[in-house]
Amino acid sequence: MSKRALLEVIALDARDAIAARAGGADRLELVTDMAADGLTPSRETFAAIRDAVDIPLRVMLRLSDGFAAGDARGVEALAEAARGLRAEGADEFVLGFLTDTDEADLYAVEALAAELSGCRWTFHRAIDRAADRDALRKQLADLPGLDTYLTAGSAAGVEDGLTTLLAEAARSGEPGYEQRILVGGGLGLAHVPALRAGGIDAFHIGGASRPDGWAGPVSAGAVRQWRLALDG
Template identity: 30%
Template structure:
């Protein structure tokens, strides 16, 4: 079982590593769903921890549809994320028809180098997630999909997540379930979906508040729950 936790600061990242988190998603703009953090923050976090750091590649929170100017920004950002030593990057792009923007995806994958790519919750705006999963699995660099099963809260999408997990079992891609997970609901959610990777943000923060730092007690509790699963 893999626990990925959102970090927005060096302190978040250090606490995540100290309490046994497996991987970090580094972002800024947590209230906006995450945007690309500063190069300084990326560099300091990568230096501060030994666990994998996956960095958000998202130039703005307006939508998941990007024009040529946006893509030029993203190309420069992904190059810098790679040069700063991040283990992976987190991205997602759609066209105006709410389908995966394949040309944009391929453009950015060509710049990713050896970084592991997570396709983020732009996935939740797609009409046919099963077909999209098959498409993304064709790209070796795309290691996983972060999804809430098309719902605003993943706890309301247990059946959808379970179906995606089942499909992914025959594909070289993982389902990373997140959005709305809490320590209290974690055990039941994993048992009902059979997911192998979970993503937590406000659920492991002080008072469940997005702008508070991560809570060591909640991190410890989440890691303990995951230790009961293979």
Template identity: 35%
Template sequence: MIVEIIATTLSEAKMAEQAGADRIELITAFQEGGLTPSYGLIASVVKELQIPVNVMVRPHSYSFVYGQDDLYTMREDIRTIRELGAAGIVIGCLTPERKIDIAALEALLEEAKGLDVTFHRAFDEAADLLQAVDVLTGYPQINRVLTSGGKTSALDAISEISVLVEKTKGTQLSILAGSGLTVESLAGFIEQTGVTEVHFGSGVRYDQDARQPIDPQKIESIKKLGR
């Protein structure tokens, strides 16, 4: 089982790696759902860590609908993230009709050659999740979808996530389940859904609070469950 941990600082990223995380999602503005971090933070985390670092590319938190100025900014960010040596990027874009924005997605992927690509929880706001995942399987560059099954918490979407796991079998896409997971709920959730990648943010922090530091013992407990 691959365990991805959200980090917002170099100290958090190092702590997560030491506790056993397999991959970092590097963001800023945690309480806004994650925005693109500074180049200095990206550079320092990539330099100091041995595990893969995937960087959020999201210029604002207004919505997942992006205009040309947004896309210009995001393409510039992707280019710099690649130059800084990060393993991958985390992106997502929708149309006003809540479908995958194919034109925007292709523009971003054009800059992402050679990078690991996650489509983030913009996916959960799509009008039809199965149609959205069909679109994403058509892009070999995209390796996984971060999703809570269209619900606020993945724990409330066990059937939906199970369907997504089954639907993506035999494709390049993995289902990265996240949002609402806890150490205590994880074993049963994995057994019921069949997911092989899990994503933790507030679930590995003290009091399960995004404003609190990472609790390394929670990451260690999660890794023990996956052995």
């Protein structure tokens, strides 16, 4: 089996972060407003979580539901949010934007990559809505800091995307495929053996860490169940 898998857990606040860390999370994705599928948290929330745990934090850059960055003013608002978070000490981020024809929004993504100089970042599940995944990967291949794709392999979730995920993992190292695959979106424990066997070593959970749903907190026990499954 490959190296120890990375387990990333969505955290909304410091209580979530502490529970996720106790359960064995390696990294957190920080968001707010899961009703809009995860938006940029406040600087105050980031600071509280930063002070509560000692593991890496990737902060969402997304100001509205969907995968559109908006016009130049929208992109500037995202850049301003990034500057504020960096001033608080954030150094890892999550972002991903598409045009209205479901191609990579290079204007927005390149502008933010420049704003995040020196930071590592994930291109999130916008890839699962892209008209052409391969073309998107090749367009973004050389952007500084991009080290991960958060993907289910399909907009419908991992169950539908499993074949795509395994095929992309098999291309690891090819141009456009150097970035790590972080699997998330309808991910279940039953998917783990096939993904691990296919060489995938990074997993992202949100609702799976919350027995009471998004209205309730992260459960350290639920995270621990995933940690044990990944450690096999």
